[in-house]
Amino acid sequence: MIAKNIIKIIPLKLFSVLLAVIALALITVHLIYGGSEHMPDITTSPIMPASSLEVVAELDMPPGNMAVSSQGEIFFTFHPEASPEIHVAKWQNNQALPYPNKAFNTGLNDNGESLDVYFDAPQGIRIDQQNRLWVLDHANHGLGQPRLFAFDLSSNKLVHQYDFPTSLAGIGSHLNDFQVDASGQYIYIANASIIRKKPSVIIYDVLNKQSREVLVQDVSVMAQRFTPVVQGQLMLKFGVFAIRPNIDSIALGRSGEWLYYGATAHQRMFRIKTKDLLNKALTPEQLSKRVEDFAAKTASDGITTDLADNIYISNADQSSIDRIDANGQLQTLIQDDILRWPDGFSFGPDGWLYLTNSALHEVIMKSQDHIRQHAPFHIVRFKPGTSSIAGH
Numbered sequence: 001m002i003a004k005n006i007i008k009i010i011p012l013k014l015f016s017v018l019l020a021v022i023a024l025a026l027i028t029v030h031l032i033y034g035g036s037e038h039m040p041d042i043t044t045s046p047i048m049p050a051s052s053l054e055v056v057a058e059l060d061m062p063p064g065n066m067a068v069s070s071q072g073e074i075f076f077t078f079h080p081e082a083s084p085e086i087h088v089a090k091w092q093n094n095q096a097l098p099y100p101n102k103a104f105n106t107g108l109n110d111n112g113e114s115l116d117v118y119f120d121a122p123q124g125i126r127i128d129q130q131n132r133l134w135v136l137d138h139a140n141h142g143l144g145q146p147r148l149f150a151f152d153l154s155s156n157k158l159v160h161q162y163d164f165p166t167s168l169a170g171i172g173s174h175l176n177d178f179q180v181d182a183s184g185q186y187i188y189i190a191n192a193s194i195i196r197k198k199p200s201v202i203i204y205d206v207l208n209k210q211s212r213e214v215l216v217q218d219v220s221v222m223a224q225r226f227t228p229v230v231q232g233q234l235m236l237k238f239g240v241f242a243i244r245p246n247i248d249s250i251a252l253g254r255s256g257e258w259l260y261y262g263a264t265a266h267q268r269m270f271r272i273k274t275k276d277l278l279n280k281a282l283t284p285e286q287l288s289k290r291v292e293d294f295a296a297k298t299a300s301d302g303i304t305t306d307l308a309d310n311i312y313i314s315n316a317d318q319s320s321i322d323r324i325d326a327n328g329q330l331q332t333l334i335q336d337d338i339l340r341w342p343d344g345f346s347f348g349p350d351g352w353l354y355l356t357n358s359a360l361h362e363v364i365m366k367s368q369d370h371i372r373q374h375a376p377f378h379i380v381r382f383k384p385g386t387s388s389i390a391g392h
Contacts, residue, residue: 039226039265039299043318043332048382050336056354057091058376062363063356065177065302065344066379067127069153070390072349075099075133076379079343079358080121080140082371087119088135091379099133100156117161120144124189125344127391128180132159134187141195142166142173148187148204162204168213172196176245177302177344179252179259179392186278188252188259192245199246201261203277214277216284220270220291221247223263228299230316230341230361237365249303251311254388260311262300269297269311269324295328304345304353306388314342314355321355323384338378347388354381 056074057063061084066076074091078084087105089096098105107118121144124136132150139146146169150160169175174192181187189202191213199221200213215221227242228235235243244265251260252274260271276282276290299317306312309326312333320335321342340359347353362374 036225036227038229039224039267039317041318042267042296042298042330043315043320043322043335044330046320046332046335048334048384050334050338052334052382053336053338053380054382055338055378056381057094057096057379059096059379060372060375060377061086062358062360062371062377063343063379064123064358065125066346066354066356067125067133067391068346068348068352068354069127069131070349073153074348074354074379075125075127076344076356077122077125077135079360079363080123080138081360082363083368087122088125100151100158117147120147122149124175124177126178126180127153127346128184129182129389129391130184132184134178134180136175136178136189138169138173138175142169142171146173146175160206162209162211164202164211168202168211170196172198174245175202176248177250179250181252181274182256186274188250188274188277190247190250190261192248192264194243194245197246199263201247201250201259201277212280214284214287215272215291218288218291220268220288220293221261221263223265224267226265226299228265228317231319231337233361235361235364243360243364249300249313251303251305251392253305253309254307260294260303260305262297262303264299264301264316266300267296268293269295269300295324296330297324298322298330301342302344302355304347304388304392306347306384306386308386310384310386312345312353312384314339314345316341316343316360321382333384334382338380340377346390347392348381348390351383351385351387352381353384353388354379 062079064077064079090099120139122137135149146164148162172195176192178189187204193199200216248264271294298315300313302314311324313322319339343356343358
């Protein structure tokens with residue numbers, strides 16, 4: 001009789017312990033990855049009509065980021081979250097052609113043999129003032145080998161490659177967007193680290209092929225606990241994982257003095273002087289104190305700057321393009337439903353500002369059929385009335 005009672009009690013205790021472990025795990029996941037309320041809407045009445053937007057390209061798969069050369073050549077990535085067949089493309093004759101060639105995109109040569117180096121999951125793309133197209137490959141959040149490539153646009157040849165060490169870009173990292181300075185020597189990378197939750201700014205020295213990270217988990221690079229809502233869709237997966245990247249938005253002021261940045265789900269835009277970022281003598285604490293809280297901002301994905309020190313923001317939450325002026329005042333330029341998760345900017349020639357629409361609310365954790373059913377995906381452009389350097 002006693003033995004039977006023990007048999008009944010033990011499973012019950014084990015079941016209770018199991019429930020407690022599951023509950024603790026769910027609470028932990030919620031604390032790390034969960035969200036809270038929707039980010040407050042501080043957009044203003046748009047000062048430009050939606051008709052100011054001109055459709056440049058209609059695509060079967062969503063674009064990621066883009067770069068436009070001073071000659072008006074349009075390059076862009078297909079967003080890696082959509083698992084595209086082509087990763088980097090050049091828009092030519094109303095079609096997306098694989099760049100620099102098909103083999104670099106598929107990883108296979110004409111004989112079907114595997115290449116040693118090819119695109120894995122590139123997202124960020126920029127053209128520097130040395131006429132090089134830079135492509136940043138986060139390699140599926142660090143599951144592969146994150147890399148940085150540069151192609152000479154005169155020859156379309158690979159002229160630079162750097163493999164990031166695991167210590168900077170390991171599993172759970174997300175080397176997302178980046179900026180190249182005017183000299184072409186320093187590249188500033190936003191490590192959004194949406195999974196690992198260890199965001200930072202990575203500085204890459206092109207000449208010396210050296211990289212290091214700064215502002216690791218600094219309050220200025222961390223997202224606040226907002227849950228994005230994009231065109232009516234709550235970006236909360238499985239009820240516990242909020243799609244809110246940390247530092248994502250990153251741009252250099254055109255004088256090169258300031259680096260502006262912010263987390264997607266954060267109400268503030270921060271800035272720091274590039275001379276401080278490059279000063280290796282500063283301790284992490286000293287560098288953190290050099291960060292300035294510059295201005296209030298909307299939800300932000302891509303950002304860019306013009307020659308008048310304005311900061312342009314792609315706002316997925318409100319399907320808008322917003323702008324912060326040199327005095328830190330925010331104003332909405334355009335708001336329209338065609339801006340489905342507006343993403344990456346690039347100025348081109350003749351005062352045009354280009355923008356990809358990645359529609360990630362119809363992409364993340366969706367099937368290929370679902371993604372294709374929500375095509376076309378757009379690249380658009382408009383003239384904000386100011387100019388800047390092409391490629392950024």
